[in-house]
Amino acid sequence: MFSLYMSFYYLCYCMILIKQVKSLLYKEILLEWRSKYAFNGILLYVISTVFVCYLSFKTTPPLVWNALFWIILLFAAINAIAKSFMQESKGRLLYYYTIASPQAIIISKIIYNILLMIIMSAIAFLAYQIVFQNAVANLGLYLIAVLLGSISFSTVFTMISAIASKAGNNGTLMAILSFPVIIPLLMLIIKLSKNAMDGLDPSVSYDEIGVLCLINIVVIAVSLLLFPYLWRD
Amino acid sequence: MMYKNWWKVLSVILVLFSVIGGLLIAVPALPILHESIRNLYYHVPMWFAMIIIYLVSVIYSIKYLGSGKENDDLIAVESVNTGIIFGFLGLGTGMIWANFTWGAPWPNDPKLNGSAIATLMYLAYIILRGSIDEEQKRAKISAIYNIFAFPIMVVLIFVLPRLTDSLHPGNGGNPGFGAYDLDSNMRYVFYPAVLGWILVATWIMTLRYRIRVLENKNNQIQ
Structure with missing residues (x-):
């Protein structure tokens, strides 16, 4: 009887959580759609960085081509996601506190950032590919690497930006805190995308894909556990 | 007095034994490594001590979030401070060893890069603490x-080096150090060294923690 009651309770909790996540996500997208400030700004940032790189490098060997692409995406992601908590005013945060659970807030932020990063990195990849013209042997696997890369950047940076926003809102702190944490993921992603460029058999890359998925799951789980503590002020 | 401090005496005995024994007790004659194999007794225990002391720090951070006691936070931060010292010692001894056996102080090795980045992570932790005033x-x-x-x-530190090529034994398909090189004589020195340095690290951490508690007491308004 007790376990039945508990499972009913959890079911209700999950449904409320999903509902809250949905409406928060809708709010995020609506706000972004009205101003288009963050999206357009980051888009211009990515395109102009690609162009600066093109003008300075002209042609690149494959190793540099791959590394350069990920460095451009890394900085774009830091700039894009750093805003996710810093743009919220103190009053608005207090309002969220009264109407939504902390888990719903962090999940909605993570999903929103994943969507933003996927669109951005797709556009960046397109621009990069057009300007630099480098043959990627296994395009499908490379796109999977880009997808996994944007998901990893979003999950890690969302939590770091929450921490940085609580500690005085400066960009330097965001970079200092996030670089050491993202480097292991970045190394895996660069290796995976290099495999895709060289056209190696996909079975070679299963290890990297597995570890990346595992790290993302761990990061999301730890964020869900820790965010309520960060949130309560 | 003695029943509380026996582990400090033990740590001194073990470290002294491993330092002296490490220089005197016979080691197997191996190509490339030669006598530098003795650095195993000084280099590897630093990493063991660092990992253990970082683990202590995380455990006390979790405890702090549950309890909100200031002392838990002090143990966490002093563990990180001690861990950073041991991280630098491990990097230093490793660089000397690498210079003689691999030919360069910083060969491109995932384990080296990983431990350097881990040290950066904990330095970032210190910076983060510095940026917030409210205790x-x-x-x-x-x-x-x-x-x-x-x-x-x-x-x-543990997963990435095993996925890629590494110069370190036990990584990237290399056999572990124990498989060929570590004969029973070396084990007699190596295990006490690991235990001894872990205890020394804990001792340094508790000393630093107690100093911090005393300072806090001193700063309080009577």
């Missing part, structure tokens, strides 16, 4: 960062 907020936010960074450090 309780500082303790809470740095505890959260500490817990968040720990699983990624484990991936960095």
Whole structure:
């Protein structure tokens, strides 16, 4: 009887959580759609960085081509996601506190950032590919690497930006805190995308894909556990 | 007095034994390594001590989030401070060893890069603490960062080197050190060295923690 009651309770909790996540996500997208400030700004940032790189490098060997692409995406992601908590005013945060659970807030932020990063990195990849013209042997696997890369950047940076926003809102702190944490993921992603460029058999890359998925799951789980503590002020 | 401090005496005996025994007791004659194999007794225990002391720090960070006691936070931060010292010692001894056996102080090796990045992570933790003035907020936010960074450090040091080529034994398909090179004589010195240095690290941490508690007491308004 007790376990039945508990499972009913959890079911209700999950449904409320999903509902809250949905409406928060809708709010995020609506706000972004009205101003288009963050999206357009980051888009211009990515395109102009690609162009600066093109003008300075002209042609690149494959190793540099791959590394350069990920460095451009890394900085774009830091700039894009750093805003996710810093743009919220103190009053608005207090309002969220009264109407939504902390888990719903962090999940909605993570999903929103994943969507933003996927669109951005797709556009960046397109621009990069057009300007630099480098043959990627296994395009499908490379796109999977880009997808996994944007998901990893979003999950890690969302939590770091929450921490940085609580500690005085400066960009330097965001970079200092996030670089050491993202480097292991970045190394895996660069290796995976290099495999895709060289056209190696996909079975070679299963290890990297597995570890990346595992790290993302761990990061999301730890964020869900820790965010309520960060949130309560 | 003695029943509480026996482990400090033990740590001194073990470390002295491993330092002296490490220089005197016979080692197997191996190509490339030669006598530099003795560095095993000084280099590897630093990493063991560092990992254990970082683990202590994470455990006390979790405890702090549960209890909110200032002392838990002090143990966490002093563990990180001690761990950083041992990290630098491990990097230093490793660089000397690498210079003689691999030909360069910093060969491009995932384990070296990983431990350097892990050290950066904990230096970032110190910077984060410095940026917040309010004590309780500082303790809470740095505890959260500490817990968040720990699983990624484990991936960095234990998982990534095993996925790629590495010069270190036991990584990238290499056999572990124990498989060929570590004969029973070396085990008699190596295991006491590991235990001894872990105890020394704990001792340094408790001393630093007690100094911090006394300073806090001194600063309080009577």
